[in-house]
Amino acid sequence: MSVTILDIAKETGFSKATVSRAFINPELLQPETLKTILEAAANMGYRPNAIARAMITKRTGNLAFIIYGRQAPVITNPFYGPILESVVNAAQRQGYSVFIVSDEEIRLPSGDLMLQKQVDGVIFASQPDLGMLKMYRHNGTPVVLVNHRSELPDMVSVISDDYQGVNLAMDHLYSLGRRRIALLGGNFTEFILHRREQAYRDALARFGIPYNERYVELTEPHVTDAEAGMRRILARLGNDCPDAVVCMNDTLAAGAIKALRKAGKRVPEDVAVTGYDDSVVCTLCEPELTSVDGCKERMGEEAVRLLCALIDNKPDVGSVVLDAQLKVRASTVVQTEN
Amino acid sequence: MSVTILDIAKETGFSKATVSRAFINPELLQPETLKTILEAAANMGYRPNAIARAMITKRTGNLAFIIYGRQAPVITNPFYGPILESVVNAAQRQGYSVFIVSDEEIRLPSGDLMLQKQVDGVIFASQPDLGMLKMYRHNGTPVVLVNHRSELPDMVSVISDDYQGVNLAMDHLYSLGRRRIALLGGNFTEFILHRREQAYRDALARFGIPYNERYVELTEPHVTDAEAGMRRILARLGNDCPDAVVCMNDTLAAGAIKALRKAGKRVPEDVAVTGYDDSVVCTLCEPELTSVDGCKERMGEEAVRLLCALIDNKPDVGSVVLDAQLKVRASTVVQTEN
DNA sequence: ATGAAAGCGCTAACAG
DNA sequence: CTGTTAGCGCTTTCAT
Numbered sequence: 001m002s003v004t005i006l007d008i009a010k011e012t013g014f015s016k017a018t019v020s021r022a023f024i025n026p027e028l029l030q031p032e033t034l035k036t037i038l039e040a041a042a043n044m045g046y047r048p049n050a051i052a053r054a055m056i057t058k059r060t061g062n063l064a065f066i067i068y069g070r071q072a073p074v075i076t077n078p079f080y081g082p083i084l085e086s087v088v089n090a091a092q093r094q095g096y097s098v099f100i101v102s103d104e105e106i107r108l109p110s111g112d113l114m115l116q117k118q119v120d121g122v123i124f125a126s127q128p129d130l131g132m133l134k135m136y137r138h139n140g141t142p143v144v145l146v147n148h149r150s151e152l153p154d155m156v157s158v159i160s161d162d163y164q165g166v167n168l169a170m171d172h173l174y175s176l177g178r179r180r181i182a183l184l185g186g187n188f189t190e191f192i193l194h195r196r197e198q199a200y201r202d203a204l205a206r207f208g209i210p211y212n213e214r215y216v217e218l219t220e221p222h223v224t225d226a227e228a229g230m231r232r233i234l235a236r237l238g239n240d241c242p243d244a245v246v247c248m249n250d251t252l253a254a255g256a257i258k259a260l261r262k263a264g265k266r267v268p269e270d271v272a273v274t275g276y277d278d279s280v281v282c283t284l285c286e287p288e289l290t291s292v293d294g295c296k297e298r299m300g301e302e303a304v305r306l307l308c309a310l311i312d313n314k315p316d317v318g319s320v321v322l323d324a325q326l327k328v329r330a331s332t333v334v335q336t337e338n
Numbered sequence: 339m340s341v342t343i344l345d346i347a348k349e350t351g352f353s354k355a356t357v358s359r360a361f362i363n364p365e366l367l368q369p370e371t372l373k374t375i376l377e378a379a380a381n382m383g384y385r386p387n388a389i390a391r392a393m394i395t396k397r398t399g400n401l402a403f404i405i406y407g408r409q410a411p412v413i414t415n416p417f418y419g420p421i422l423e424s425v426v427n428a429a430q431r432q433g434y435s436v437f438i439v440s441d442e443e444i445r446l447p448s449g450d451l452m453l454q455k456q457v458d459g460v461i462f463a464s465q466p467d468l469g470m471l472k473m474y475r476h477n478g479t480p481v482v483l484v485n486h487r488s489e490l491p492d493m494v495s496v497i498s499d500d501y502q503g504v505n506l507a508m509d510h511l512y513s514l515g516r517r518r519i520a521l522l523g524g525n526f527t528e529f530i531l532h533r534r535e536q537a538y539r540d541a542l543a544r545f546g547i548p549y550n551e552r553y554v555e556l557t558e559p560h561v562t563d564a565e566a567g568m569r570r571i572l573a574r575l576g577n578d579c580p581d582a583v584v585c586m587n588d589t590l591a592a593g594a595i596k597a598l599r600k601a602g603k604r605v606p607e608d609v610a611v612t613g614y615d616d617s618v619v620c621t622l623c624e625p626e627l628t629s630v631d632g633c634k635e636r637m638g639e640e641a642v643r644l645l646c647a648l649i650d651n652k653p654d655v656g657s658v659v660l661d662a663q664l665k666v667r668a669s670t671v672v673q674t675e676n
Numbered sequence: 677a678t679g680a681a682a683g684c685g686c687t688a689a690c691a692g
Numbered sequence: 693c694t695g696t697t698a699g700c701g702c703t704t705t706c707a708t
Contacts, residue, residue, distance in 0.1 A: 050454045052701035075423040085413040116388045390685035
């Protein structure tokens with residue numbers, strides 16, 4: 001069996017309590033005592049048992065990242081993947097480890113696995129199940145929402161300003177002289193979809209351009225579906241071919257570009273294309289994709305920061321809205337060759 | 339405070355032990371007793387405390403996925419991301435949760451965090467630190483290696499047959515009549531790099547084509563670096579332009595295609611390109627990428643299967659080598675339009 | 677500055 | 693079938 005605090009106590013002649021203090025409050029011990037204990041511990045290969053410690057302190061030092069519903073798979077998701085990555089890193093800096101919880105796991109009979117595991121806090125990405133939210137809250141486990149808001153009072157969330165993000169793309173295209181701007185949307189959560197679509201409509205209104213549903217398609221956010229969606233727009237519009245397409249994420253934009261090129265359109269000369277998320281897809285595309293950066297990394301960092309604040313019972317922990325940024329690349333502006 | 343086993347015992351009049359049994363060995367109880375206890379538990383919102391349980395059983399139901407060194411970031415990595423995803427899902431099916439451990443975390447002073455957390459087993463992805471491997475082994479924690487092998491005796495690993503994988507790509511290109519086949523390699527771990535490069539050399543030998551180092555470039559596996567590497571090959575060879583490029587992963591291939599197109603070469607007519615990993619990059623590329631599938635999903639599943647077997651002290655748990663498969667797409671063979 | 681004792685919530689013999 | 697007892701490894705009063 002592994003070395004315990006008791007083994008070290010016996011070895012050094014001090015009590016369990018003193019050995020424990022050597023690791024928790026070293027300053028309370030006499031330097032010599034501390035040295036003796038620490039040396040013995042090192043020699044014997046002692047490692048504090050986090051489980052036993054958690055029994056008493058009621059802190060496990062573990063967080064859960066739970067992604068719900070249609071957004072799974074998490075990890076290979078070009079939007080939630082980077083968020084998770086930054087969550088893991090930020091958590092580590094604060095001394096927390098993170099469980100990543102698959103979509104299926106959370107659909108367990110009661111879905112309370114992370115409660116049983118006594119995590120100190122939970123990050124829900126995308127739209128969480130309301131019942132589950134209530135359960136965690138009732139249990140007193142701090143929760144932070146990422147990329148979603150909840151009607152529950154005092155629910156802390158981190159979101160990116162999608163409305164502004166789409167407006168950035170629209171303004172950019174308008175300033176380039178584009179007037180026939182199509183919208184290629186994905187079947188995201190209502191929360192996201194609605195705000196992005198509204199921004200598109202409002203921007204058109206600002207420009208004095210009437211909204212025309214023939215310029216709009218919603219598809220699954222996969223390359224092939226997006227390509228088909230773009231084809232439908234082109235077929236429908238014929239000579240009124242759009243001179244720009246705003247896409248609700250980068251994968252959609254990649255599909256749009258494929259369809260446009262196959263239809264003999266040049267990007268960006270004939271049709272400018274914008275993506276959303278500024279994901280890894282952008283640099284893989286040809287031409288590289290102009291995209292709205294929803295600050296995925298910062299979302300993860302902020303989520304952890306807020307969650308830690310909640311765990312530590314800090315006062316005035318409020319939600320965060322992050323500004324979006326436009327990353328201009330070759331899919332909207334012809335790049336000068338270097 | 340939350341409801342404990344003792345609360346239910348008091349409520350129902352049974353002993354702690356009986357209540358415990360209701361959740362561990364329900365078949366041992368009298369149906370009525372069981373019913374009474376389960377109902378009380380449900381009413382009172384009882385949830386077994388996994389931490390307390392782990393104290394006794396010495397099982398936490400947690401695994402760690404540790405990725406070491408140059409391969410971080412894990413999650414956004416097109417190769418290790420899918421592996422992790424399948425690990426998480428397979429683990430869940432076996433009743434395990436998984437900690438994902440960042441590169442930095444593992445570089446902690448002692449790097450034994452997961453030992454302290456008492457995980458039941460560890461999956462190391464890519465090249466692990468030898469000292470760390472020994473530490474986990476010495477502690478008696480089961481370990482499975484993914485995409486790497488160790489000289490330590492009895493170390494269980496899951497790898498894909500890279501040698502065969504590269505041969506598949508080479509044979510494919512040769513059968514298409516390509517004879518001037520370049521190699522674009524990435525700075526991977528020695529283990530991977532060596533086997534893939536050797537396969538390239540051996541395949542050429544099989545074809546009776548002399549190896550020519552002017553056809554070979556090694557770069558960082560990023561799009562821009564790969565593009566530059568491909569440019570160097572083209573510049574160096576001039577009129578001897580290769581008619582095929584074997585790339586050691588898909589990102590490299592994406593960069594190669596960019597460089598080729600900018601040089602006025604048609605893919606695949608003038609130059610055929612193959613990737614490796616069959617990652618999400620393949621369908622984003624234009625043209626879509628022929629790629630060697632290293633069976634990422636199966637690697638994750640096998641890793642979990644083996645790890646569970648080790649945890650359960652099953653006999654004869656041996657390493658696994660998975661066959662690679664070639665996925666043919668438009669970057670090597672002109673696709674008929676559908 | 678250190679020790680003694682209690683106990684976190686649960687399971688696992690061992691009785692009965 | 694059910695209860696009693698002991699104790700996992702550790703922290704934390706409370707003494708001394």
